[in-house]
Structures are given as structure tokens and as C-alpha cells.
Amino acid sequence: MPGLVSAMQGFCVIGIVIAVGYVAARMRIGGASAQMVLNRFSFFVSSPCLMFAILSKEPLFDIFHPSIVVAFLSAVLVGVVFLVLNRLFFHLKAADAIIGALNSLYLNSNNIGLPIATYILGNPALVAPILVMQQALFTPVALTALDVTAKGKVSLKEIVKQPLHQPLLIASLAGILVSLVSQLTGTFIIPNFIFDPIDMIGDSAVPMILMAFGMSLYGTRPMQEKGDRPAVITVAVLKNVVMPAIAFLVAYFLMGFRGAELYACVVLAALPTGQNVYNYAARYNVGLTFARDGILLSTMTSPIFIAIIAVLLG
Incomplete structure (x- = not known):
């Protein structure tokens, strides 16, 4: 299966970049604040440029493909399941529970999703609906909740203003608007001398996030927080096993997908947790260990389950 081999090579590339961040932290390259700088620059500058460029x-049809229904329902359901399990068993603080829900439902649609969509599914545009859903819906909702829990109070004014503080959402909506206008006019409306630097800056987002994640691993021992272990393992199971299963049921029975569409929905649901979750945790300084361990365990086990799905449905 050449496509599967290529996808595994993609995981290898990602692991190497994470390792570079770890080595850089170990050698103290950039100083003690290097990780924070990378996180903040990615959050406010390079990631928005990436979303706009993509x-x-x-085309609007690719951005709002019907498969977004499958992605939405499967993500929401696993997020709710984690919150219920937390209420019954884990009893994490509110902010940590939000990070746990994000760990369960947030897909790594950029740096792992794009190569998998390209090499296994044959169409990188398949991740576009997930990009829109996560940035336009899940991210502002989660960050609003983190704002509220971090400050310890609910402010309607702050909730209403929250989208204005989300550069990823603003950039995503701007990109969709440009796509619409370009489609109506029949030509791409952004001149190359403006688009090219945006695209160039956006290309730095993924390596920055990955290297910042690698830096976070230095001086720490993953899965050493014994109290968080059951929750971290639960997150990985929800993300890599339960979410693809739900996606299959929704795609097959509710949406009536078959063949390539069904296969794509299930494979994309099995993507590991996105490194953006750690970025958000760092942004609010909550659940850092939980976010890191959940992402790491999910990323380590995801290739196994994607391979199983490829064998069963490919």
C-alpha cells in the first residue's frame, strides 16, 4: 500500500521536527523564552496567515463539503463523552476539562491531516471542512470557555468580543470571503505580490508549533502525573478509537456515504489530536501537562489505527 507507506513517512517527518525542538531546548538555543515566543508568534501571526492562504x-464546495456534518457530529459527541466521564470519574478543574475535551475532539488537520489526505485519500482539499469547522466554531467556543474559567467570572461582553480576539477565526473568515469573491469574479482577487508573503509566513506555522511542542518535552517526563493518567489514556482512546467509530456510523447510516467518501470520513476522524491544543493551553497557561501528554499519546497511537482503517476500508 504505497499511500499508507507515504503517510507513515509523513509521521516520521513530523517526529523529526518535534525532535529538533527538543534538541534546541536541550542546547538552550533561543534562551528560556524560546518556546513561549514560538507559541505566541504562531498563534498571532503565522497560523492565521496559513489559514488565509489555504x-x-x-473552492467553496470543497470548504463546505457535506462531510463536515460527519466531522462535526463525531467531534461533538466525543467531546461530550469526555466531559461526562470527567464529571463521573476524573473531576478535573474546569479549565483542564476544557483542554481534555479539546484533546478528544480536535483533529491535527494541518501537519498530519494534509499529508494523509494527499497520500492516502488522494485529495488534500478533504481537510478543508475540518479546518473551517475547528477554526470558525470549536476554537472560539473553547477559547471563550478558557477565558471565562481563567478569569473566574462570566462576562457577556467578553463572550461577544471573543471572536475579535481570535486571529485564526478572522483569517479563516477572510479566506472564505476571498474564495467567494474570486469564484464570483472568475479570477483570484489577491495579487501575487501580496499573497506570496502571506503564504510564505504561513508556511512557518506548522514547524513553529511542532518545535514548540518538542521544546515542551525537554526537562519533563510524559505520563508522570499519575492523577492525570486515566484521563490522558481516555483522551487517546476517545480520539483514536471512539471518534472514528462514530464517524463510520454517522457517515454510513446518516449521510449514506459509501466507498471513497466513507473511507475519507473515517480516516480523517482517526487523525491525532492537533498540536494547536497545546498552543491554546500555553496561551492560557492551563492544563499544559495534560495537553502535552494527550497529544503525545494520541500522535503515537494514531498511525496504528489509521493503518487498521486502511486495511479494513481501503
Whole structure:
């Protein structure tokens, strides 16, 4: 299966970049604040540029493909399941529970999703609906909740203002608008001398996030927080096993997908947790260990389950 081999090579590339971040932290390259700088620059600058560059050139039909229904329902259901399990068994603090829910439902649609969509599914545009859903819906909702829990109070004014503080959402909506206008006019409306630097800056987002994640591993021992272990393992099971199973049921019975569409929905649901979750945890300084361990365990086990899905449905 050449496509599966290529996807595994993609995981190897990602692991190497994470390792570079770890080595850089170990050698103290960039100083003690290097990880924070990478996180903040990615959050406010490079990631928004990446989202704008991707979405502005995607046809609207690809951005709002019906498969977004499958992605939405499967993500929401596993997020709710984690919150219920937390209420019954784990009893994490509110902010940590939000990070746990994100760990369970947030897909690594960029740096792992794109190569898998390209090499296994044969169509990188398949991740576009997930990009829009996560940035336009899940991210602002989660960050609003983190704002509220971090400050210890609910402010309607802050909730209403929250989208204005989300550069990823603003960039995503701007990209969709450019895609719409370009489709209506029949030509891409952004001149190359403006688009090219945006695209160039966006290319730095994924390596920055990965290296910051690698830096976070230095000086720490994953899965050493014994109290968090059951929750971390639960997150990985929800993300890599339960979510693909739900996606299959929704795609097959509710949406009536078969063949390539069904296969794509299940494979994408098995993507590991996105490193963005750690970025958000670092942004609010909550659940850092939980986020890191959940992402790491999910990323380590995801290739196994994607391979199983490829064998069963490919």
C-alpha cells in the first residue's frame, strides 16, 4: 500500500521536527523564552496567515463539503463523552476539562491531516471542512470557555468580543470571503505580490508549533502525573478509537456515504489530536501537562489505527 507507506513517512517527518525542538531546548538555543515566543508568534501571526492562504484558494464546495456534518457530529459527541466521564470519574478543574475535551475532539488537520489526505485519500482539499469547522466554531467556543474559567467570572461582553480576539477565526473568515469573491469574479482577487508573503509566513506555522511542542518535552517526563493518567489514556482512546467509530456510523447510516467518501470520513476522524491544543493551553497557561501528554499519546497511537482503517476500508 504505497499511500499508507507515504503517510507513515509523513509521521516520521513530523517526529523529526518535534525532535529538533527538543534538541534546541536541550542546547538552550533561543534562551528560556524560546518556546513561549514560538507559541505566541504562531498563534498571532503565522497560523492565521496559513489559514488565509489555504482557504482563500479553496473552492467553496470543497470548504463546505457535506462531510463536515460527519466531522462535526463525531467531534461533538466525543467531546461530550469526555466531559461526562470527567464529571463521573476524573473531576478535573474546569479549565483542564476544557483542554481534555479539546484533546478528544480536535483533529491535527494541518501537519498530519494534509499529508494523509494527499497520500492516502488522494485529495488534500478533504481537510478543508475540518479546518473551517475547528477554526470558525470549536476554537472560539473553547477559547471563550478558557477565558471565562481563567478569569473566574462570566462576562457577556467578553463572550461577544471573543471572536475579535481570535486571529485564526478572522483569517479563516477572510479566506472564505476571498474564495467567494474570486469564484464570483472568475479570477483570484489577491495579487501575487501580496499573497506570496502571506503564504510564505504561513508556511512557518506548522514547524513553529511542532518545535514548540518538542521544546515542551525537554526537562519533563510524559505520563508522570499519575492523577492525570486515566484521563490522558481516555483522551487517546476517545480520539483514536471512539471518534472514528462514530464517524463510520454517522457517515454510513446518516449521510449514506459509501466507498471513497466513507473511507475519507473515517480516516480523517482517526487523525491525532492537533498540536494547536497545546498552543491554546500555553496561551492560557492551563492544563499544559495534560495537553502535552494527550497529544503525545494520541500522535503515537494514531498511525496504528489509521493503518487498521486502511486495511479494513481501503
